[in-house]
Amino acid sequence: MKIVVIGGSGHIGSFLVPRLVRAGHRVVSMTRSGGTGYSDAPEWERVQHVAVDRQRQDADGAFGRSVAELEPDVVVDLVCFTLDSATALVESLRDKTAHLLHCGSIWRYGPSRKLPIVEGSDSAGAPFDEYGIQKAAIARMLQEETASGGLVTTSVHPGHIVGPGWQPIGPLGNFDPGVWAVLSAGGSVPVPGSGAEMMHHVHADDVAQMFELAIRHREAAAGEDFNAVAPTALSVRGYIEIASGWFGQSATLESITWDEYRQLTTPEYADASWGHLHRSQVFSIEKAKGLLGYAPAYEPEQAVLESIRWLIDHDRLEVAQPLRA
Structure with a gap:
């Protein structure tokens, strides 16, 4: 055709x-x-x-x-x-x-x-x-x-x-590259909300x-x-734990209010975080599997890791430690 x-x-x-x-x-x-x-x-x-x-x-x-x-x-x-x-x-x-x-x-x-x-x-x-x-x-x-x-x-x-060539939506629901430096150093990540909010990559x-x-x-x-969507979704907490582990680190989550978070970041990043975390979405793919035979090849963390590896390899992302994953 x-x-x-x-x-x-x-x-x-x-x-x-x-x-x-x-x-x-x-x-x-x-x-x-x-x-x-x-x-x-x-x-x-x-x-x-x-x-x-x-x-x-x-x-x-x-x-x-x-x-x-x-x-x-x-x-x-x-x-x-x-x-x-x-x-x-x-x-x-x-x-x-x-x-x-x-x-x-x-x-x-x-x-x-x-x-x-x-x-x-x-x-x-x-x-x-x-x-x-x-x-x-x-x-x-x-x-x-x-x-x-x-x-x-x-x-x-x-x-x-998510894919190689561009920034993925990160653990805070925005494109702020700074979170990857914190995760790779095993630092503390200030999170607006409970950390149980969901994102589906x-x-x-x-x-x-x-x-x-x-x-x-x-x-x-x-x-x-x-x-x-991918077969599964990531919680904020799970995303932080998995991603910091790629660098051999164990980052911690610090729960803060949305007002406190807005004081720590830019309006653009804060609005993006609110948009993703307030929705807290997880989706079914059963309809596509049944009618079309949809079989996604990537879990969400695999897709994000591929993107982060590409960014680091092409000097598009600064991190404190090299990837170990």
Whole structure:
């Protein structure tokens, strides 16, 4: 099939595009830069690159036409963040494309009520930030589109994406690289809250796996939404214990209030921590396993360790001790 991947050079696309080429598909990668992402896979030589400024074309009402003119059998949209943008793409592809797959987010859910969080259940509250609200609205629109007999759609909702080439969400629920220096030195980590809050990571290649499976099993994936996460999730306390052990250390956790934490860090890091830890989410992948055969290859700590090793090896992260893991 001819598959257009919108945002092909990003975290997920870097793994998905080579997967699709290896599966025998003709792949077009639409990006702003025309780049090949984080991986240096030989499959990129067989990819057609189309440079496009989606934000500008969305404003002009032209982006959907740009995609449709490529005459794809399948479109994978990895960089759509508003209902208006998603709706415009659907309207352009209806009756022209066999399958549209959208990359959502687990933040379409709010704070957890029951664990694990299951698609279509009351396991979590409503989203509370604009990003999550928009992702939830897009997922509903896509389901309604397919249920009404329109375009066949599927939405995939990744957890906190991890992979070589970028900072992972750390034990405090943010991108602060300083925590890794503390962990590698066996220091004390000030934690806002109890330390029992949960985060659910996923390796970018496992998300790519789910998209590939949804394309392969279109009938099973039609009109569905799927959580895309690792088999297990990490608590703040467990994350700190596991990660400090990679350096042969045993870091300690110091429980502090949120007001105290905000005085110790930047507003950006504090807000990110609140966003992750307040939600305290763990997700079920039983639906994807049953309908698609999803089998994630990475536990969350394995994915994070791969990322941290890459950052250290490329002089992108300062630590007090070398990795022993």
